[in-house]
Amino acid sequence: MTQKKYVLLLSALLSVSLLMMSACSNGGNNTANPAPGANEGTATINKTGMPIANEPVHLKGLVAKYELVRDWNEHKGLKDYEAKSNVIIDWDSVPQNTFEERRNLLFASNDLPDFVMRAMLSPQLITSYAASGQIIPLDDYIEAGYAPNLSALMEANDGIRKSITSADGHIYSLPNISEADGRIASSWINKQWLDKLGLAMPTTMDEFYEVLKAFKEQDPNGNGKADELPISGYKENNSSGNEFFRSFYGSWGFGSNSGIIAPYMDVDDAGKIRYIATDDTFKDMLTFFSKLWAEGLIDKEIFSQDMNQVVSKVDEERIGYVAKGNNNLWMGDNRGHYVQNPVFKAIDGDVYWTGVSPKVRDIGSFVITSKNPNPAATLRWADYFLSEEGTALARLGIQDVTYTIDGDGFYKLKDEFANNPNGLTVDEALSEYTIFQGGNIPQRVTQNVDQSAAVLPEMIANKDVIRPFLVPDEKLMIPNFTEEENIQLSTYATDIEAFTDEQIVKFITGARPIDDWEKFVETLDKMKLDKYLAIYQAAYDRWNQQ
Numbered sequence: 001m002t003q004k005k006y007v008l009l010l011s012a013l014l015s016v017s018l019l020m021m022s023a024c025s026n027g028g029n030n031t032a033n034p035a036p037g038a039n040e041g042t043a044t045i046n047k048t049g050m051p052i053a054n055e056p057v058h059l060k061g062l063v064a065k066y067e068l069v070r071d072w073n074e075h076k077g078l079k080d081y082e083a084k085s086n087v088i089i090d091w092d093s094v095p096q097n098t099f100e101e102r103r104n105l106l107f108a109s110n111d112l113p114d115f116v117m118r119a120m121l122s123p124q125l126i127t128s129y130a131a132s133g134q135i136i137p138l139d140d141y142i143e144a145g146y147a148p149n150l151s152a153l154m155e156a157n158d159g160i161r162k163s164i165t166s167a168d169g170h171i172y173s174l175p176n177i178s179e180a181d182g183r184i185a186s187s188w189i190n191k192q193w194l195d196k197l198g199l200a201m202p203t204t205m206d207e208f209y210e211v212l213k214a215f216k217e218q219d220p221n222g223n224g225k226a227d228e229l230p231i232s233g234y235k236e237n238n239s240s241g242n243e244f245f246r247s248f249y250g251s252w253g254f255g256s257n258s259g260i261i262a263p264y265m266d267v268d269d270a271g272k273i274r275y276i277a278t279d280d281t282f283k284d285m286l287t288f289f290s291k292l293w294a295e296g297l298i299d300k301e302i303f304s305q306d307m308n309q310v311v312s313k314v315d316e317e318r319i320g321y322v323a324k325g326n327n328n329l330w331m332g333d334n335r336g337h338y339v340q341n342p343v344f345k346a347i348d349g350d351v352y353w354t355g356v357s358p359k360v361r362d363i364g365s366f367v368i369t370s371k372n373p374n375p376a377a378t379l380r381w382a383d384y385f386l387s388e389e390g391t392a393l394a395r396l397g398i399q400d401v402t403y404t405i406d407g408d409g410f411y412k413l414k415d416e417f418a419n420n421p422n423g424l425t426v427d428e429a430l431s432e433y434t435i436f437q438g439g440n441i442p443q444r445v446t447q448n449v450d451q452s453a454a455v456l457p458e459m460i461a462n463k464d465v466i467r468p469f470l471v472p473d474e475k476l477m478i479p480n481f482t483e484e485e486n487i488q489l490s491t492y493a494t495d496i497e498a499f500t501d502e503q504i505v506k507f508i509t510g511a512r513p514i515d516d517w518e519k520f521v522e523t524l525d526k527m528k529l530d531k532y533l534a535i536y537q538a539a540y541d542r543w544n545q546q
Contacts, residue, residue, distance in 0.1 A: 045374070063093055066438030110134065119173070190320045229319050231322070233322050253351060311332045340462035397417075
């Protein structure tokens with residue numbers, strides 16, 4: 001999550017925290033949680049296999065219901081799981097557009113369900129609710145064996161454990177984990193143009209520059225007009241439009257030790273948090289792209305246009321290179337002309353592909369509250385979704401009803417769901433059977449289970465080009481902050497990042513000369529950049545000590 005999103009949540013966090021403190025001081029439940037045991041309430045809880053409980057366990061769950069998904073109390077997929085598990089849930093199934101308000105109200109009044117699914121909790125809110133004693137730490141239950149799937153994942157990849165461990169050293173929530181190629185961003189170069197002009201695939205930034213010049217000057221679309229746009233892209237909502245520029249960080253060696261932690265932040269070789277936008281190598285990168293802009297090699301609308309405008313230009317055979325998405329299906333009818341380019345080398349040292357997200361996503365997907373009478377059964381119920389079988393239920397529905405498994409272990413939707421005869425989309429056709437729509441659920445997405453375009457055979461082949469250059473998973477850091485650090489971040493993050501975004505665009509477009517570099521760095525220093533970095537350094541040091 002970016003710092004902008006952190007800050008947008010801060011005001012809500014502070015007001016909710018005050019309400020919670022009031023509620024807890026007036027009869028809130030601050031009693032200690034029972035020690036994990038095989039017998040909680042009247043049911044015997046099994047650590048493996050089905051059923052989860054020998055006798056029915058009844059729980060109350062709060063969930064954000066995505067608009068395409070049926071009421072969770074009437075959901076065929078969940079009813080199937082209920083029969084297997086013997087865990088019966090009375091769902092408060094709240095439409096997603098009103099969920100945040102209801103969730104905050106329930107926590108503020110301490111009128112809590114037993115657990116929250118699709119909780120959509122930011123790290124700040126997890127920290128706050130944990131500090132008030134309203135959500136419980138899961139560590140003891142995990143260690144006691146009631147989360148076998150999560151335990152196996154953490155044992156295989158310690159980065160997962162670190163990513164879901166809060167600043168106080170406890171685990172409070174279950175994550176969404178992706179091991180599939182959907183977490184790897186792509187960029188796309190026009191192979192048809194390369195072939196037509198007799199050009200080899202570039203491997204360095206200097207070679208890339210020569211290719212871009214040829215795209216502009218040698219009429220690769222063959223229409224007799226100088227209308228080619230060597231580099232194009234589009235502006236996403238609430239962004240500066242410089243995402244294409246960020247996709248080249250690894251070509252200059254940035255992100256090698258941590259990935260890109262925040263838009264302009266990584267870890268240097270000495271283990272220190274670095275604001276790369278003040279690094280001299282970053283200045284070299286800006287100088288290169290400023291030259292591309294001055295020579296007309298970058299689409300002048302790149303900082304303002306939307307995706308549909310780019311698709312139109314692709315349809316018109318006008319674009320040579322674009323960095324967007326984890327697949328190229330969005331690019332329209334001419335998408336087959338484009339392939340993944342290698343990592344272009346801009347420095348003498350090692351280069352990387354930094355466009356890869358950590359395996360851990362949506363950290364605040366599921367929490368258990370202090371009102372819960374049976375945390376062991378609840379955790380086992382949720383942990384099921386971190387198995388391949390449970391993820392298949394969440395994403396594909398019921399085996400032999402909505403999907404089958406082939407001899408190679410790949411899950412395949414039945415044709416009436418993949419190609420619905422009534423014209424329904426896949427999400428619509430599966431809405432009675434699946435809960436993945438809208439995201440924010442505990443799950444473990446593997447190549448076998450993922451049905452997205454990112455795992456089509458041709459897309460996997462494209463990813464193979466950059467796979468050797470990915471930043472190792474164990475180095476991809478997700479920072480976790482204390483309550484005090486979150487408050488401090490709000491003092492610095494938004495202004496520093498917004499200023500940097502604005503100036504990067506100015507440097508690239510020539511609205512600000514590169515000669516102003518030192519003044520740019522001095523301004524950032526005056527904005528308390530050192531204090532901003534110190535907060536991240538503390539988080540990184542905790543990460544390494546866990």
